[in-house]
Amino acid sequence: MNNSRYGNVMAALSFVIWGLLPIYYRYLPNAAMDELLALRIIGSVPVGILLVFAMTRRWPNWAEIWQDQKSLGYAFLASSLMCISWVAFIWALTNNRVIDASLGFFIGPLISVALGVFVLGDKLSKGKFAAILLAAVGVIYQVVLYGKLPMVALTMGLFFSLYGLFKKKVNYNWSTTLFVEALLLTPIACGYLLFKQVTVGNLSSTVDLGTFLLYLGSAPVTILPLIFYSIAIRITSLSSVGLMQYIEPSLQFILAVLFFGELFDSVKAVTFAFIWVGLLLTVIEGVFSRARRGKMPAHPV
Template structure:
């Protein structure tokens, strides 16, 4: 399997895993987002270290990390960008806004494509151009009908697109870069948890053992798709990753409407329909290109 095909497969698996996350966070309705974010950071670092060791990889030494200060700084930037995107994403999932999360990650590929073209020299195929135009039309129609910008969705998708762009410039390998991102924020997360425990108590610790486990599991459960995404981002183009990301919001859309019974009106039907049409064009183009290469 070529590096590009492997990258595409890893990206697809990443977005399937992301798409199914609402099922996990449905178990934490109205979660305390500050605690959830801090615990995710704290548990992510040892989970990443364990994963690296289990895969037989070598964790980066402190000397190696410090010797590449540019990548270290970019890891800090990436971790902060991911915190904003993750916070808005999990807030939506734990507050009955799964459709908003779905829209956020329908918007994200548009932003990822734009960043890829502007900063990385990616070029769009004819089907990709149509996909971008149709997705923009679908989102624009929803904004026009509702009379307001979907701020939660825009923040979620925009910051994740910026995260993907920054990852392109980090020279650490995929797994170690995610570990470094987590490690950089662990001291802040621990300090916040200690302060909150002393000042008002931790909701995660006072809501029962099952709830505590769910809070603690928020780190590892979100690391799986993030690691797959990180492995994919350096093996394929940002444009391709951006367009494949439609897998995630499509799954979230199905969960929102079929499992969580969120309202889906005619405006959303038109908006999502235009976006899915663009995805279909890209899929057909990719299939035809694959057959031509096989011949």
């Protein structure tokens, strides 16, 4: 399997897992987002250390990490951007707004593709261009009809796409990058929880053992798809990964409408229809492109 195809498989796995995450967070209605984020960051450190050891058979090389301070800075920036997207995402999931989360990750690929083209120099095919145009029309239609921007969705999409952009600038291997991202934010997370404990009293996440374990469990359930995503983002183009992201919101949309009973009105139907037609065009283009490559005569030796 070549690198591009392997990267696409890894991206697909990450987005399938993220697409199913609403099921987990249904057990945490109206969660304290600040505590959930802090415990998720703290819990990611031991998971990250074990991950690095499992993949390299050695512990993290601190000297090597410190020597590349530019990558250290990019890793800190990337992890901070991811936190913003993650907070918006989890807020939507724990407040019966899964459709909003779904829309956010339909918008995200548009931004990823645009960043890939204008910042990293990726080539934009006609199918991808049509997908971006149709999705933009769908979002604009919703803005005009509702009279307001879908802020939760835009926050999720924008900051997750920026996270992917800055991850491509980090020179560590993917497992070290994940570990460093969590490690850099851990002092801030620990300091925040200590400050809140002193000033407010008992943390809501520690009221009972079950809630605390669910908060702490958010680390491994979010690290797993990040593993696959980190592999994909290193070996395939940002625009390709961005379009693969459509798997995630499609699954979230199905969960929201069929299983969680969220309202899906005609305005949202039009928005999603534009997006899905655009996605269908990219799929058709990919099928024909592979068929043409298969029919091309071999070069003479």
